[in-house]
Amino acid sequence: MEHEVEQTYDIMEVCLLAGKIMLQSGGETYRVEDTMMRIAASYGIEKTHSYVTPTGIIFSAEGTEPTKTKLIRISERSTDLKKVAMVNSVSRRISSGEVSMEQALTQLKEIDALNVTFPLRIQVAAAALASGCFMIMFNGEWNDFIPAVISGGAGYYGFVHFHRFVPIKFFSEFLASFVIGLLSLVFVQMGVGHQLDKIIIGSVMTLVPGLLVTNAIRDLMAGHLVSGLSKGAEAFLTAFAIGAGIAVVLSFL
């Protein structure tokens, strides 16, 4: 009995760690719930309940003993699809019975500690390229390409750095979009850029919470009401920060 209780707690720890990594890396709500349920089922806990919101996971396991519940708090969220894929493959291997519980726990801990992101230089280069391309896709002119590339890259670089100094997402987004607006305005005033709106929209696309808005509505449709609403609130805050940053610049006009 004593042994069984301990084992249930270990299984729950594996489930929660997998769920935590997935949620922090931008996995969808239903995928997080599904993964935790599958892991628990393949280790022998048939009845589990999970409550997943963007800021925390509550997970409880029913069995012969009294029901046990654990809570885990999520404070940092980003998009890191590689980690989602890694946790997914661990959970697949658990379901097929290839990995024991101890192995799974160490593997998940390794994934959690791992930093698999692309180097900052490449990320900034990608953001710059994306900004230029988006400017063209929104029917901009090719002669605005270079200004959009520079202001988009600078904005993203600024966003990452401001976020290190002040860990408030709202503020770093505000500053980043301020930088983008200022640079675009300078380019247009200097005569290098031509259409201020197109340059700004293209450059701002790397910060815009488009994915959050879509995920929010998708969660709402799937019945995850709380996480849908809170993702929507986060998206609204981000959009407001970006709009405010640009508006400060536009008030110089």
Added chain:
Amino acid sequence: MTILSQLITSFFATGAFGIIFNAPKESLVKCGLIGMGGWLIYYLLEDYLDNPIVATLAATIFIAVLSQELAKFYKTPVIIFSVAGIIPLVPGGLAYDAMRNFVENDYNSAIALAAKVLMLAGSIAFGLVFSEVINQVVRKINQHKIRLKNPL
């Protein structure tokens, strides 16, 4: 010529977003191609029908169904392929416009734009859900066929 430049830019933009979202290296080109296909559908339909909502819906269904097939084939989460592909369709520019009007105290146009953003985001979400439903129906039909072939 316009279409060619749209194709090239959408390929690079989607691939670059794959890098920002830290998608696995080997899937970046596939992300780019999915994004390119989706954007082509959106661009042509929007031009032809003059209705961004229908165009977005069609492009999203294309992206989501393709991503699901790829995800099954490579045994990875769907989100890896679909997220980057959807980014060009997301009404980020409109959301920015809406917010800018809000901050500039032009509430009437801001609310109109915000409603548009909501409709477009809703059509993307609907496309994603719809393709999932298609996927499940196909799977159920296949299971049913197998059961009919080997009755116990």
